[in-house]
Amino acid sequence: MIKWTDILISISGASAIFIAFLKFFGKKFIDLSFQKEMENHKQTLISKTEYLKNELAVVYTLLKTKC
Secondary structure (H helix, E strand, O other), X not given: OOOHHHHHHHHHHHHHHXXXXXXXXXXXXXXXXXXXXXXXXXXHXXXXXXXXXXXXXXXXXXXXXXX
């Protein structure tokens, strides 16, 4: 006959394994997600920097021709 204590021990063991699984793979997922977000942010900054460099070149050219 199955005892309630056996069922509780099985459930607690399964939940411990599940929590360990989440900690291991959850951290990897969060790290990958963070890296992807930082790469997107980096690309945005590069794009904005290129835009500002182009605008500065236009302003410099205009000032140079007027002076």
